[in-house]
Amino acid sequence: MKNIRRSLIAGNWKMHRTSSEAVDLATEINHLIGQETDVHVVLCPPFTALESVARLVSDSNIMLGAQNMHPQPEGAFTGEISALMLRQLFCSFVILGHSERRQYFHESDAFINEKVLAALKSSLKPIVCVGETLEEREAGDTGKVVKRQIQEGLNGVSKQTSEHLVIAYEPVWAIGTGKTATPEMAQEVHGQIRELLAQQFGNSAASRIRILYGGSMKPGNAADLLEQPDIDGGLIGGASLQARSFVELVEIAREKS
Ligand code: 13P
Numbered sequence: 020m021k022n023i024r025r026s027l028i029a030g031n032w033k034m035h036r037t038s039s040e041a042v043d044l045a046t047e048i049n050h051l052i053g054q055e056t057d058v059h060v061v062l063c064p065p066f067t068a069l070e071s072v073a074r075l076v077s078d079s080n081i082m083l084g085a086q087n088m089h090p091q092p093e094g095a096f097t098g099e100i101s102a103l104m105l106r107q108l109f110c111s112f113v114i115l116g117h118s119e120r121r122q123y124f125h126e127s128d129a130f131i132n133e134k135v136l137a138a139l140k141s142s143l144k145p146i147v148c149v150g151e152t153l154e155e156r157e158a159g160d161t162g163k164v165v166k167r168q169i170q171e172g173l174n175g176v177s178k179q180t181s182e183h184l185v186i187a188y189e190p191v192w193a194i195g196t197g198k199t200a201t202p203e204m205a206q207e208v209h210g211q212i213r214e215l216l217a218q219q220f221g222n223s224a225a226s227r228i229r230i231l232y233g234g235s236m237k238p239g240n241a242a243d244l245l246e247q248p249d250i251d252g253g254l255i256g257g258a259s260l261q262a263r264s265f266v267e268l269v270e271i272a273r274e275k276s
Contacts, residue, residue: 021248021276022276024227025059026276027231028059028252028265028268029060029061029146029254030061031117031233032062032065032086033119035260037067041071044260044262045076046075051266052269054080055080058273061082061083061084062259063085069108069109083108083110083111083112084110085100086114087100088138090136091137102137102141103141106141106143113144114187114254115135115147116131116148117148132174135173144184146185146186147169147184147186148187149165149168149187149212150165151165151191153191156192165208165211166211169186169215170219181216181225181227185229185230186216188209188230188232189232189233190234195257205247206247206248206249209232209250210249229251231252232244232253236253236268237255238258238264242271245271253268
């Protein structure tokens with residue numbers, strides 16, 4: 020079942036790297052990866068580096084993603100970026116609903132849903148992030164939280180466009196902390212997410228949607244995570260800022276796919 024889904028390793032560089040530093044990092048990754056075809060590789064630098072990194076990876080199989088966007092096509096939204104602007108910079112993916120956006124910028128499920136629909140309409144593949152905080156996990160609410168985030172975040176997405184969705188399960192307590200969910204803990208939630216996707220889109224469509232794990236994934240723990248039946252790749256923060264560790268993750272994903 021798993022091999023109908025191509026593994027995907029995405030690097031979320033967050034607010035790291037100026038455009039010239041981003042070019043250096045992308046150059047090194049590009050060089051080490053060569054012409055990767057078995058694994059989808061996506062780099063998500065800051066907005067300011069999208070254009071320079073796009074130029075650099077244009078002859079490779081590396082794809083480009085943004086870290087956020089506004090749902091409106093244009094307008095008086097100072098400081099915001101639209102889907103069309105991202106498409107023109109050759110972005111194929113956009114991370115939406117990252118827990119840092121939910122936490123620091125108060126993004127609601129309803130707002131994230133507007134973005135998901137707008138991204139799909141513009142042929143951008145959304146990487147929709149979900150995940151519980153430590154308090155929510157300790158209260159036994161993980162399933163409830165993830166269910167709400169999936170159902171509200173994907174409200175109105177059609178079965179036809181669902182194959183362009185990517186979901187990332189990122190337990191908030193595992194992000195940047197060095198604490199990873201055990202493979203069993205992660206698989207349990209990934210399985211629940213696939214079940215929710217099946218309820219909305221049907222089994223066949225749900226079996227095509229990639230569900231990534233994110234949260235302190237690194238070369239030392241990736242193999243056990245990527246072996247799980249519903250873990251189709253990783254959304255990598257810290258370990259994506261070093262070319263070697265990021266490329267090692269791509270290699271591990273290739274072995275496990
Ligand atoms: P870390 O890999 O640094 O924990 O970050 C994960 C993440 O938030 C990716 O979006």
